[in-house]
Amino acid sequence: MLNGTNLPALLDYLAARLDRQVAEPLHRQLYRALRQAIQQGLLAGDTALPASRVLAQSLAVARNTVLHAYEQLCAEGFCQTRVGAGTFVAAHLPEPAAWPARQTAISEALPLSRRAAAWLDVMGERVESASAAFAPGQPDLAAFPWLVWWRLLQTQQRGAQAGDFDYREEGGHPALKQALVGYLQLSRGVVCEPAQVLVCSGMQQALDLLGRALADAGDTVWMEEPGYRGARMAWLATGLSVCPVPVDEEGLDWQGRALPVPRLVYVTPSHQYPLGSVMSLARRQALLAEAARQGAWVVEDDYDGEFRHAGRPLAAMQGLDSSGRVIYLGTFSKVMFPALRLAYLVVPAALVAPLRLLQARLYREGDYTTQAALARFIQEGHFGSHLRRMRGVYARRQAKLRKVLEGELGEALPLLGGEAGMHVTARLPAGWDDAKVSTLLAQQGIAAPPLSAYCAAEPPFPGLVLGYAGVDDASLMLAAVRLAQVLREMGIRSSPIPR
Ligand SMILES: Cc1ncc(COP(=O)(O)O)c(C=O)c1O
The missing domain is CATH 3.40.640.10 (Type I PLP-dependent aspartate aminotransferase-like (Major domain))
Structure with missing residues (x-):
């Protein structure tokens, strides 16, 4: 069993999982290694994690790298910060359903190569439900x-x-x-x-x-x-x-x-x-x-x-x-x-x-x-007519999505893109954690991947990628209203669009 006080064992475990040769940022690698240790029970609930400065020094990484990893673990419910006491493994871990399926399926006895684990990480943690609003890149299969x-x-x-x-x-x-x-x-x-x-x-x-x-x-x-x-x-x-x-x-x-x-x-x-x-x-x-x-x-x-x-x-x-x-x-x-x-x-x-x-x-x-x-x-000519038809369907769907979100939130949720394609990107207020928003939405059955998941480094701003093509109009509208509701609950303030 690893624990925060058995620092050498924890350091060995983490050091073996950090690879400076791969493109995956170190904070992601550290976060993954810690999460894996928690999920596999190697770090028990309530265990104190080393102070960020100590861990950073021991692993020869920037302190921000550790802070970032800790923050992500806290955001996902794997850890908690206690004021004045530091960061602890959560006493009760999040529901396994919220965990990435592949992580739980990977057996310790048959681990993946480090490069495969890094590739999987690039693909994001959740397998988005292809049939749910707003899974990006999904065409309307019912209309084919x-x-x-x-x-x-x-x-x-x-x-x-x-x-x-x-x-x-x-x-x-x-x-x-x-x-x-x-x-x-x-x-x-x-x-x-x-x-x-x-x-x-x-x-x-x-x-x-x-x-x-x-x-x-x-x-x-x-x-x-x-x-x-x-x-x-x-x-x-x-x-x-x-x-x-x-x-x-x-x-x-x-x-x-x-x-x-x-x-x-x-x-x-x-x-x-x-x-x-x-x-x-x-x-x-x-x-x-x-x-x-x-x-x-x-x-x-x-x-x-x-x-x-x-x-x-x-x-x-x-x-x-x-x-x-x-x-x-x-x-x-x-x-x-x-x-x-x-x-x-x-x-x-x-x-x-x-x-x-x-x-x-x-x-x-x-x-x-x-x-x-x-x-x-x-x-x-079937291809041409399907294309023309779907162009019309998708344009109308996008217009409806815009109308609902603008009606609900006004200028507070600017939508970027949309001249072409099947998705738009919603810009969240500065400072918001888009991964956290996306996780909360996923818990409500809404697939809206965070913009940060499309970035190798820090995202230019927090956002959500919203596909609007793959579900029927009614489901799309319902999901849009629900999205606005969740964002309001999280503190977004609607501001009317000046006309
Ligand atoms: C930018 C981009 N390129 C390509 C693809 C499609 O790739 P594939 O032909 O492998 O389905 C997608 C699908 O989402 C995409 O978003």
Whole structure:
């Protein structure tokens, strides 16, 4: 048993779990190590934790690192501070249901590798309920034209030849690549030949492929901060060093900062994830010039650019690129459904052959009959009409969400983004702990991930990411009213919007 007075044993335990080589901040590592010790009963209830100064000195970390970890443990109910006495393990731990399921499932006898534990931490602690408001990134599955899709799938499966079920190395079904080129040229301003398209099993696989194929372990990737956790996870898993770069209202804001030379630059220029800014034309051109100067690849993630609700549609950066540096990524997870696991890369001609081969050898290729059905879905116009319909549905849903939240809280809860996509980000009052707010909401069945979970360092401000696409209007409105109620209970003051 560890305890606060058996300091050497506790220090050994904690020191073995701090790794300065990984990107995960030390305060997170320390927090995780302490939480694990508490959850596993190694630190019993009511145990006094060492004074922050003592622990910081012994572990050779900043005192703030310890304070931060202690604060997080207190916020989650694992510890308590007692005035004048210090920080103690809580006598009664929070309900196991509030704990991350994976932590309780990981057996001591079969621990994860340290890198896997660090990756899991990047993904946040709670597995958000995909079916609840406001889980971000969830399309409305009830509105998908399933009958048409099943009919096309069946037709393809019935007519399939033996070869359709074999290993393939063509980078995707030719008909799907052809259909995609037509769509991308027209709708997204992407300039490409079908040969430049590689169909893969979801964007996550595309990111993993690029991390392995275009960079070596230890190379730097510039990544938007806040940014998409799936991408950060992929970069870390491929051994890259993630350099967080702030974003402003024009997108990635690297100018005038001393940053390591990047091998990859990952951006979401059509709709910054999650803050929602659209990268200006000037910034796109400057970034392309910077990438050329530094010899970097630009990875353009256009995950939901199809759903543009306001403002002038900007064509993809790929269409502006004259030096063959941009790799354009799109996914069918939002415009069709996530379980389809189909996404695509549009790569410069020089990368086609090596990436195809690497894709086929690293992961094998996917199911060509499903890809053929998807090609038909696009060619027969079902894709276009589903997109148009959902664009309208999502725009109306966002407008309703805004109306309810503005009506309830006025200016006190500014909503950022929303020109495109399926989510907005609500800005909480300065000084609020967004993780705590998110946990409280989760206890009420509301999924609203904190903005801090999308950041490698301190968030620019506290916030909540609110997906509005995946649930019906009535559930969305109810959740919005409940959200406002919870925030009011926490002390937010509604202030009317001046008209
Ligand atoms: C920024 C971003 N990129 C990509 C994806 C989709 O990835 P996948 O194709 O792996 O479902 C998401 C999903 O939420 C996303 O938010």
